Amino acid sequence: MYQVGNLVKELSDKHGRARESLMPILQGIVEKHNYLTDEAMVEVARELDISAAEVYGTASFYTFLDTSVRGKYVIRVCKTITCSMKGKAEIIQTLEDMLKIKVGETTSDKMFSIVETNCIGWCHKAPAILINEIPYTELTPEKVVEVIKGYMQKKIITGTHGEKRAK
Amino acid sequence: MGKKGLSKVDLIFEKVDPKEVLTKAFKMTSDGIIKEMLDSGLKGRGGAGFPTGLKWKYTAAEKEPVKYIVCNADEGEPGTFKDREILDKVSYKVYGGMAIAGKAIGARNGIVYLRGEYRFLLPQLMKELESFHKMISEIGYDFKINYCLGSGAYICGEESALFESVEGFRGEPRNKPPYPTTSGVFGKPTSINNVETLVTTMMIIKHGAAKFTELGTKDSRGSKVFSVSGDTPTPGIFELELGMTVQEFVNEFGDGDTKAVQVGGASGFCVPRKKFQNTIIGFEGVPTGGSMKLFNSSRSMYNVLHNYLDFFVEESCGQCTPCRVGCQQLLKGVEKVKKGEVKSTYLNELIKLADTMKIASKCGLGQSVGNAFRTIVENFREEIIY
Numbered sequence: 001m002y003q004v005g006n007l008v009k010e011l012s013d014k015h016g017r018a019r020e021s022l023m024p025i026l027q028g029i030v031e032k033h034n035y036l037t038d039e040a041m042v043e044v045a046r047e048l049d050i051s052a053a054e055v056y057g058t059a060s061f062y063t064f065l066d067t068s069v070r071g072k073y074v075i076r077v078c079k080t081i082t083c084s085m086k087g088k089a090e091i092i093q094t095l096e097d098m099l100k101i102k103v104g105e106t107t108s109d110k111m112f113s114i115v116e117t118n119c120i121g122w123c124h125k126a127p128a129i130l131i132n133e134i135p136y137t138e139l140t141p142e143k144v145v146e147v148i149k150g151y152m153q154k155k156i157i158t159g160t161h162g163e164k165r166a167k
Numbered sequence: 168m169g170k171k172g173l174s175k176v177d178l179i180f181e182k183v184d185p186k187e188v189l190t191k192a193f194k195m196t197s198d199g200i201i202k203e204m205l206d207s208g209l210k211g212r213g214g215a216g217f218p219t220g221l222k223w224k225y226t227a228a229e230k231e232p233v234k235y236i237v238c239n240a241d242e243g244e245p246g247t248f249k250d251r252e253i254l255d256k257v258s259y260k261v262y263g264g265m266a267i268a269g270k271a272i273g274a275r276n277g278i279v280y281l282r283g284e285y286r287f288l289l290p291q292l293m294k295e296l297e298s299f300h301k302m303i304s305e306i307g308y309d310f311k312i313n314y315c316l317g318s319g320a321y322i323c324g325e326e327s328a329l330f331e332s333v334e335g336f337r338g339e340p341r342n343k344p345p346y347p348t349t350s351g352v353f354g355k356p357t358s359i360n361n362v363e364t365l366v367t368t369m370m371i372i373k374h375g376a377a378k379f380t381e382l383g384t385k386d387s388r389g390s391k392v393f394s395v396s397g398d399t400p401t402p403g404i405f406e407l408e409l410g411m412t413v414q415e416f417v418n419e420f421g422d423g424d425t426k427a428v429q430v431g432g433a434s435g436f437c438v439p440r441k442k443f444q445n446t447i448i449g450f451e452g453v454p455t456g457g458s459m460k461l462f463n464s465s466r467s468m469y470n471v472l473h474n475y476l477d478f479f480v481e482e483s484c485g486q487c488t489p490c491r492v493g494c495q496q497l498l499k500g501v502e503k504v505k506k507g508e509v510k511s512t513y514l515n516e517l518i519k520l521a522d523t524m525k526i527a528s529k530c531g532l533g534q535s536v537g538n539a540f541r542t543i544v545e546n547f548r549e550e551i552i553y
Contacts, residue, residue: 063319
């Protein structure tokens, strides 16, 4: 659990308090804290003057707006057909063995979560994962170990597109 | 037979001077731009293939003072990744296309709805947008583009679901009519176009409709960016002239053992080897938003179908019953057939269900689940059963 503090107010000042500001505000909270707590959603509802049910109803529709605990690094493994054909299962197995958690779970130090996701648009470089927003592609079990080790050791691990991790 | 064969084209990624093309476009009248699009025969590149010129014409005809041009960059169809590449390499042409559309329909505001999976592109895209805004104000034209980010929902690629998402709601498709051209985002007349479509419109202004119609066939004008993946030695993004047969495509991209090509992603059509020769990729045959997935004989088409159905069960928004329940029952159904819990003739019942979904579902998602289902089950029935 985290304390949402002034973040909701800051985000509302930035994006506005109209209904169309809801998504960017929720995305902003997730970017910082990885998932949405009940407290955060109630706070957003108060700030935007809408019911908390509206906020939860919207958040729970979107896969990337998690409403259950997620680690600092959310590893989304693409499970759609091409990635599935090109070794997704081995990637999941490697991650599970390395982090000692199953798909859908978060490590006890709240650093990593593993989830499966639908097509992320890297089929020509399958199998692919996203760690938070950064894509890593053409993975092998060895490459995955290298990437995750890098994250554990706080090294800069450049993604396929050249982005470096933000946090 | 495709009279055209397979030929590579460089239109979408071709470098152009945006200032020159836009200056030319802004000197044209709204009717002039729309006529150019109609003459070009351009159909939307997102998959549905609605004529772009008509969409602009309808939106232009609306009397509302505030209108929007929306760029649909919620590229979620399994096997499609060409819009990511287009945005990455030539976003200025996407913005340019939006400004041209704006001029045509009378909109001063544009929105790009970018899928959450592509958030890593956003800092770069915003920087390029800044330069674009600067350039366009130098020309003396008033047009502004904003970004909206998705959060991992395939259904938001459906136009009205996308509007709901932009407005801050669950991405549930709306009833139609009214169509977006009358009442789109924020209830205003809206032209919503795919990333590639917008780039193409800019190239049509540059080269002229007549030049564009030299490419492709009567029903499928121009060229198209294809996303090639699966069992192929050369996966990637390729711009090809429309009109080739699946056979010609397989000759170029297959691994010598291709048994099926899924054209148009999970919501598209499965073409088996025996039909390669006589199937044209395009609106006269099998249409595609760009997704081309090749499967060789080592692949189980049951696994492919199962993967697609799994996808639809998760991505159905759940709003309408035919789609929500239909997707689940199709998945359960093929599992039961595979396990031998029901007779193989149960597949015929499932095909009927898929047909019902096509008629009764509210939006394109539920309506197109049957495309892959029917074509895989009919062509690879024994693989589904045994």
